Amino acid sequence: MADSLPIHQYIHQIKQIIGDDGVIDDPVELLSYESDALQGVRSEPYAVIFPRTTEEVSAVVKILHKAGIPFVPRGAGTGLSCGCLPIGGGVVISLIRMNRILEIDVKNRYAVVEPGVINQWITDAVKSAGLCFAPDPSSGNASTIGGNVAENAGGPHTLKYGVTSNHILGLEMVLPDGEIVAIGGKTSETPGYDLVGIVTGSEGTFAIITKIIVKLVRLPETYVTFCAVFDSIDDAARSITGLFSAGIMPAGLEMIDRVFMKALNQAFDMHFPEDADALLIIELDGQLSGMETLKQRVIDAAHTYNVRSIETAVSDEERTRLWKARKLAFGAVGRISPCYFTQDGVVPRTKLPEIMRIIYDIGKKYNISIAMSFHAGDGNIHPCIPYDDRVPGAMENAIKAGTEILKACVDLGGSISGEHGIGAEKNNFMIWIYTDDDLACMMNLKKAFNPDGLLNPHKIFPETVQLKI
Amino acid sequence: MLIVNAMKSLLTYLIEEKTECAFTQESELVQSYAINGVNPDYVLMPKTVQEISEALRAASKARTSIIPWGGGTRIHFGGNIISYNAALDVTHLHSILEYAPAELMIRVEAGAGIGVLNDVLRKNNQFIPLNPPFIEKATIGGILASNSWGYLREAYGTAKDFTLGLKFVCADGRVIQTGGIVAKNVAGYDITKLLIGSWGTLGVISEVALRVYPLPEVQSTGIIQFKNLSTCTEFLFELYNTHYSPSFAIVINKAFAQGTFILNNVSINDVPYYCIVGLDGLSETVQWQETSITNLSQKYSTEWMLISEQAGRMVRAILQNYQGTNKSVLCKVVSTRTGTINILDYVNTLQRESLIETLTFFDNGVSLIAISYLDEKSEIEKKVVLDMVMQLQHYSKLNEGYCILDSVPVWFKTKLLMRQQYPGEHIMKRIKNLFDPLTILNPGRYI
Numbered sequence: 001m002a003d004s005l006p007i008h009q010y011i012h013q014i015k016q017i018i019g020d021d022g023v024i025d026d027p028v029e030l031l032s033y034e035s036d037a038l039q040g041v042r043s044e045p046y047a048v049i050f051p052r053t054t055e056e057v058s059a060v061v062k063i064l065h066k067a068g069i070p071f072v073p074r075g076a077g078t079g080l081s082c083g084c085l086p087i088g089g090g091v092v093i094s095l096i097r098m099n100r101i102l103e104i105d106v107k108n109r110y111a112v113v114e115p116g117v118i119n120q121w122i123t124d125a126v127k128s129a130g131l132c133f134a135p136d137p138s139s140g141n142a143s144t145i146g147g148n149v150a151e152n153a154g155g156p157h158t159l160k161y162g163v164t165s166n167h168i169l170g171l172e173m174v175l176p177d178g179e180i181v182a183i184g185g186k187t188s189e190t191p192g193y194d195l196v197g198i199v200t201g202s203e204g205t206f207a208i209i210t211k212i213i214v215k216l217v218r219l220p221e222t223y224v225t226f227c228a229v230f231d232s233i234d235d236a237a238r239s240i241t242g243l244f245s246a247g248i249m250p251a252g253l254e255m256i257d258r259v260f261m262k263a264l265n266q267a268f269d270m271h272f273p274e275d276a277d278a279l280l281i282i283e284l285d286g287q288l289s290g291m292e293t294l295k296q297r298v299i300d301a302a303h304t305y306n307v308r309s310i311e312t313a314v315s316d317e318e319r320t321r322l323w324k325a326r327k328l329a330f331g332a333v334g335r336i337s338p339c340y341f342t343q344d345g346v347v348p349r350t351k352l353p354e355i356m357r358i359i360y361d362i363g364k365k366y367n368i369s370i371a372m373s374f375h376a377g378d379g380n381i382h383p384c385i386p387y388d389d390r391v392p393g394a395m396e397n398a399i400k401a402g403t404e405i406l407k408a409c410v411d412l413g414g415s416i417s418g419e420h421g422i423g424a425e426k427n428n429f430m431i432w433i434y435t436d437d438d439l440a441c442m443m444n445l446k447k448a449f450n451p452d453g454l455l456n457p458h459k460i461f462p463e464t465v466q467l468k469i
Numbered sequence: 470m471l472i473v474n475a476m477k478s479l480l481t482y483l484i485e486e487k488t489e490c491a492f493t494q495e496s497e498l499v500q501s502y503a504i505n506g507v508n509p510d511y512v513l514m515p516k517t518v519q520e521i522s523e524a525l526r527a528a529s530k531a532r533t534s535i536i537p538w539g540g541g542t543r544i545h546f547g548g549n550i551i552s553y554n555a556a557l558d559v560t561h562l563h564s565i566l567e568y569a570p571a572e573l574m575i576r577v578e579a580g581a582g583i584g585v586l587n588d589v590l591r592k593n594n595q596f597i598p599l600n601p602p603f604i605e606k607a608t609i610g611g612i613l614a615s616n617s618w619g620y621l622r623e624a625y626g627t628a629k630d631f632t633l634g635l636k637f638v639c640a641d642g643r644v645i646q647t648g649g650i651v652a653k654n655v656a657g658y659d660i661t662k663l664l665i666g667s668w669g670t671l672g673v674i675s676e677v678a679l680r681v682y683p684l685p686e687v688q689s690t691g692i693i694q695f696k697n698l699s700t701c702t703e704f705l706f707e708l709y710n711t712h713y714s715p716s717f718a719i720v721i722n723k724a725f726a727q728g729t730f731i732l733n734n735v736s737i738n739d740v741p742y743y744c745i746v747g748l749d750g751l752s753e754t755v756q757w758q759e760t761s762i763t764n765l766s767q768k769y770s771t772e773w774m775l776i777s778e779q780a781g782r783m784v785r786a787i788l789q790n791y792q793g794t795n796k797s798v799l800c801k802v803v804s805t806r807t808g809t810i811n812i813l814d815y816v817n818t819l820q821r822e823s824l825i826e827t828l829t830f831f832d833n834g835v836s837l838i839a840i841s842y843l844d845e846k847s848e849i850e851k852k853v854v855l856d857m858v859m860q861l862q863h864y865s866k867l868n869e870g871y872c873i874l875d876s877v878p879v880w881f882k883t884k885l886l887m888r889q890q891y892p893g894e895h896i897m898k899r900i901k902n903l904f905d906p907l908t909i910l911n912p913g914r915y916i
Contacts, residue, residue, distance in 0.1 A: 107706060108805040108834075130710065152655045163653065165662070166630055170892075183893040187803045188833040189616075189627075191873050192891035192916065193671075193900060197629060197662030201655050221712035241571040247594055247683040287712050290754035346651040348572050378652040418653040426656075433656060437643045442658045448899040460657065 010067045011047050011091075017059045022097075024048040033092055036079040037139075038425060039339055040395055043085040045072070045092040052097050054172060054180055054210040061208065062178035064091055065454060072456045073208045075115065075147030078139040080342065081423030083151060083203050087458040093208060095146050101125050102211070109216045110169055110186050115146025115209050119153075122214060131216040134161035137419070138327040146209050152201030154419035156326065159377040160251040160285070161217070163419070165200040172211035173199065176455040186213055198445070203421050204456045206449035220251070220285035224295050225313040225322055228280040228302050229273055233257065236278035237352040239305035240376050243282070244349070246301045248294065252283040253377030254326050259336070260371045260384070267332035270325050276308060280376065281322055329373035330384060336371065337386030341398040344420035345409030349379045358408045359383050366401045380418035381409070407432065422460045430462055479511060479555065482527035490520035492555075502556040504536065504544055505879045511555040516562065518636065518644055518675045524557060525673065525909075526642030534912050535640075537669040539580060539611025542603040546615065546875070547668060547914030549882050557673060559610055566676065567650070570595060574633065574650055576678040579610025595681040598625035602790045610674040616666030619789045620747065623717035623832050629665050631680040637664055637672035640905040650678045663900070668915045671904040685716075685749035689759060690781030692735060692774050693766050695742040698817070702810045704769045705744065705831050713761050716747040718831050719788060720813075725826040725839075728794060731787045734780045744831075745784060746773075791828055793839035798854055798877045800861060802836045804870030809834045815864050819857055837875065845880060855881070862889055 008025070015023050024030060025047040034042040046069070051057045064071045070090035077084060086092055099116035106129045111122060119140040122133040136155040137143055143153065149171070154163045161167075170184030184196035199206050230236035236255060243250065256264070256279045261272035272279060282302075284294050295312070302310045313319040333340045347355045356372065359381070363370035374382040385401050387394040406416050410432045417426060430439060443461055446453075483492060491514040493499070499508050513535075515521045528535050533554035538544060540560065562578035565586070569575075570593040577586060584605050587596050600619030601607055607617065613635070618627045625631070634648025647660040664671060695701035705718055721743050726732050732743070746762060748755045759775060766773040776784065793799035802812055809829060816825055816838060824841040840857050842850045858872070858881075865872040871889055874881075891897065894916070901908075901916045 105805070107807055110805075152659070154653055154655075158653060162626075162630060163655075165659065166626070181893055181896065183896075185892060186805055186869055187808075187871070188835065189803055190892060191871055191889075192894060193667055193897045194629065194662045194665065195893045195896060197665075198659055201659050218709070218712070218714075244573055245571050249683060287714060287754055287757070289757035290751040293751055293753060346653055348569070348574070348651055350569065350571050375653075380653050413649075414651050415649050415654045415656050417656045418651075419655055421655055422657065430657065433649070434646065438646050439657075441639065441643070441645045441647075442660065444903050445658055445660065445663070445900065448896055448903055 005067065007046050007069065010063055010069060013063050014049055014060050018049060018051060018056055022050045022052070033074070033077070034085070036077045036082060036084055038080050038082055039341070040389070041082050041085065041425070043082075043087050045086045045090060048092040048094055050094050050097045054174065057093065057174045057208055057210055058178045058180050060093060061174050061176065065177050065452070068454065070454050070457050073146070073150070073204045075144030075150070076118070076142050078143040079147060079151060079423065080344065080420040081417070081425040083421050083423040083459065085424060087424045090457075095144065095208070095210070098210065105186075106131065108186065110213055111216060112211060112213050113145055114211060115144060115149070117145050119143050119145055119148055126216055127219060130219050132219050133214055134167055134217050135164045138330075145212055145214065149200050149209055149212055150202065150204045151419070151421040154375065154378070154380065156252040156254050156323070156375060158375065159253055160249060165197060167215045168196055168200050168212060169215050170213035171196055171199055171209055173207035173209050175207050176450045176452060180210075181207070184213065203423060203459055205446060205459055207455070222285065222288045222291055223319060224284045224291055225319045226280070226282040226298060226310055227313070227322060228282060228310040229276045229308045230278045230280070230306070231276055231308050232306065233277040233356055234353045235306045236280055237356055237376070239280065239302055239307070240352060241349050242305050243298065243301050246297055248297055248301065250282050250377060251285040252281065253375070254281040255279070255372065255374055255376040256281070256326065256329060257372040259369055260329050260332065260373045263332040263335040263371065264325050264329060266335045268325060268328065281326055326373065333371070333384055333386060336369070337388055339387050339389045339395070341385045341387065341395070341402050342382050343385070343402045343405050344417045345381050345406045345414055346418040347379045347381065347409050347412045347414035351412040351414070352376065352379060355381060355408060355412060359405055362401050362404050366397045368398065368401055370401070375418070378418060379414065403429075424459055427460055428462045430460070478531035479527060479533045482530045483524070486523040486527050488520055488523035488527070490515040490524045502538060502558070504550055504553065505882070507550040507553050509536070509553050509556045513555050513557045514561055515557070515559065518562070518638065521557070521559065521638045521673055521675055522642045522644050525638050525640060528555060528909055529641045529907060532907055532909065534909050536911050537614070537673045539608030539614070540582070540603070540606035542601070542607045543611060543615040543617060547911070551913035559673065559675065560608060562675060563608075565589060573681050574678060575681055576650060576676065577609055578676055579674045580608050583607055583609055583612060590681055591684065594684045596684050597679055597681055598631070599628060600789050602792055604789070609677050613665050613674055613677060614667065614669050620717045620719060620785070620830065623830055624749070625682065629662055632661055632665060633678040633680055635661055635664060635674055635678065636676035637674045639672050640907065640910050644675070645672065648678070652680065668911060670901060670911045670915045672910070687750070687752045687755050688778070688781065689748040689755050690776055690784055691746050691748070691759065691762065692732070692737060692776060693744045693746065693771055694738055694740040695744065695771060696740055698742055698810065698813055700769055700771070701742045701744055704765070706806075708762070708765060709832060711761070711765070713758050713765070715758065715762075716749040719745045720827075720829040720831055721745065722827045724824065725828055728826050729787050729791065731784055734783060735774070735776050737774060745788065747785065788828065791837060792876050793837070794826070794841050796843065796845065797826075797839040797841040798858055798881050799837060799839045799875040800858060801873045801875045802838055802861065802865050802870060803873070804834050804865060804868045806831065806834050808868030808870050809836055811868050812836065812861075812864060812870070819860070834870070845878065851880065
């Protein structure tokens with residue numbers, strides 16, 4: 001540490017700025033902040049700080065920086081890669097109290113929000129003006145926009161609308177030495193290097209984000225949401241590329257397998273056919289004109305791949321119900337097991353049949369009934385690997401299975417993370433997809449923002465890679 | 470003497486690398502790589518990524534300055550030349566490495582021309598929605614390095630929105646892969662976005678993987694006339710509040726129309742502003758859009774004039790290739806939509822309005838504003854133009870925007886002393902220093 005005072009004295013200094021009600025340092029209360037949504041990985045912080053303003057964030061960071069104490073930003077803690085855990089010790093800075101929507105400009109199609117704003121709140125605030133914030137991660141009702149920006153969150157409609165980084169115009173941030181910097185702006189482009197583009201998705205290792213200027217887009221005129229049932233998972237997987245080959249660009253394209261369908265029926269009374277191998281949710285959105293033509297093309301393409309049945313949602317309620325089922329799929333896992341582990345690999349779409357066969361084979365190898373509910377249109381798989389943590393070795397087996405699945409994704413030309421981020425969960429797998437030079441380049445870039453490495457250390461990179469100068 | 474020593478050192482190191490990278494100092498060829506009247510000493514012509522790496526490694530050891538070249542269509546952008554020892558021409562790397570129509574992905578070498586790529590993609594009814602000026606010469610690497618775009622940006626975004634990954638060579642010769650070939654990828658920092666628009670100052674792009682899109686089935690172009698800017702912009706706000714979803718809606722002023730002869734083949738009145746609307750998509754959708762926009766135009770006491778396919782192609786080509794006049798200072802002014810309207814209003818108040826052409830991409834708030842001059846030998850006229858640009862910069866800043874010099878004559882660059890500071894510029898400088906500590910890549914012209 002730069003200074004040599006005991007940590008509690010720095011926490012006391014922070015309380016002078018934030019107030020006693022802005023700091024948690026009781027060991028029992030801290031238990032809620034020792035993990036994110038990835039079960040089984042824990043790291044207790046020294047304290048959790050709850051600033052309310054950018055200036056408070058800056059003041060806190062300056063104290064911690066001077067003291068040489070590592071610190072980690074946290075949103076709602078819905079992440080799945082230990083991104084907000086203070087690995088190796090540190091203070092957590094929670095942005096959850098900075099939760100105001102500061103400005104909405106309908107004519108210029110942007111909003112300025114604080115990082116603790118929940119993703120769905122943005123669309124809720126602008127939908128009466130016919131607008132929305134397009135990125136819709138499944139955690140959208142709980143995750144914060146600050147966390148979405150840090151992880152470059154995706155979601156089911158990434159296929160048409162892109163990921164979070166395609167919808168961020170500007171950021172205000174606090175650098176690890178406490179400096180407050182604004183980058184980007186309210187315009188569609190800003191000159192110079194794309195700092196907004198590289199800070200988005202930097203997993204909280206470059207800066208703490210304190211304000212976000214988000215782009216708003218027009219809500220579509222209409223939706224057509226299909227529920228396509230397949231007897232063969234191969235047919236379902238092949239139909240995905242079939243749709244694209246037919247020139248169809250769905251807004252969303254998701255798959256749910258037999259195991260999940262059964263769990264969803266039990267948990268949410270969904271009435272999915274439990275004797276079918278897979279179900280695709282295919283959504284078109286856009287202008288009403290031409291939608292019948294596109295609808296027929298989807299139906300024709302699906303029949304080319306032996307679809308058992310393909311129906312469209314006949315009402316907004318039915319559409320909402322279908323999407324609720326998809327987004328809450330992992331919430332239904334409780335019907336299968338007390339715990340689960342998931343992965344976030346990506347493969348080229350044409351490799352989906354192959355990766356699904358590999359996943360089920362890995363399941364058989366470890367005697368685990370792996371369930372699949374994922375973003376089929378992007379090739380972004382989310383195998384759900386259930387386990388019972390009361391059974392010795394079960395968690396370890398689940399992690400081994402997940403690791404083998406991820407390696408298989410890479411071997412098929414894919415990547416190790418489509419949207420959950422690397423964090424402290426997959427950092428040692430970065431060497432599967434990047435050379436030492438690639439990793440050294442990224443670590444070099446980090447020095448431009450976080451030269452002392454105090455902000456969110458032990459994330460993203462394998463610890464064994466040395467920086468080449 | 471210093472130049473001779475630098476040349477000798479580069480030669481020495483190239484020989485030490487045992488590289489097969491071709492190079493020349495033959496004067497006629499070297500002169501064809503002149504930038505603003507400054508010739509390089511050498512031209513390096515690698516044919517592979519390995520050769521780019523060897524050339525840069527040698528240049529790094531020799532401390533020689535390198536300016537990467539693609540088609541050269543945007544090579545004049547940026548500040549005055551500080552140092553230019555060697556041109557690095559990547560156009561010999563132009564192969565298609567991988568094309569997977571069902572994956573909506575194509576991976577190419579950086580020297581490939583966008584026109585050639587689209588010819589290949591068209592066979593599968595696909596395309597890359599990049600249409601910057603001089604598309605027949607522009608290379609994909611150069612387009613990405615300059616983040617160039619055309620009117621297709623209004624519907625599809627820029628290269629940042631559909632580049633899946635790229636390979637580039639650092640100043641010290643290391644070859645770096647960023648991103649990949651899959652549709653989503655958050656593994657590591659998004660250095661792809663950093664390289665796009667970095668103007669060859671952080672690395673030399675050598676390979677690119679792009680998402681491709683289905684070709685629209687039909688295309689239609691129409692023109693609407695407006696007697697004043699306020700009616701034009703009211704119409705546009707309402708248009709974008711509907712679901713008519715044009716592919717683009719571009720506003721041009723009378724000076725632009727007259728200067729480019731864009732409306733020569735169209736029977737249309739002489740008015741202060743025209744809005745050119747592009748519709749692309751399914752045949753029935755485009756027909757519905759045409760009818761809807763006709764009705765909307767009538768509400769604003771004007772008329773939507775659909776033009777023929779041939780005339781539409783010609784109009785789109787002019788919009789795509791616009792780079793000002795042969796005697797103009799071309800500025801790219803970026804603001805919000807409302808800020809853009811204020812700026813266009815302001816342009817009207819500048820005294821020489823008859824010599825100011827404007828082309829505005831309304832949805833993204835970007836205007837190309839060309840301030841013309843008649844006599845480049847007249848110091849008075851040069852000062853008038855300089856003052857106008859500085860006023861435009863100031864007014865853009867007041868409207869939370871930027872005025873960036875796009876295509877300007879050399880005399881202007883030497884006269885303009887200051888540019889607007891970029892937000893976070895001190896971080897950009899740190900990044901430049903980390904990626905290119907010896908400042909050999911395009912030194913001093915951008916950051």
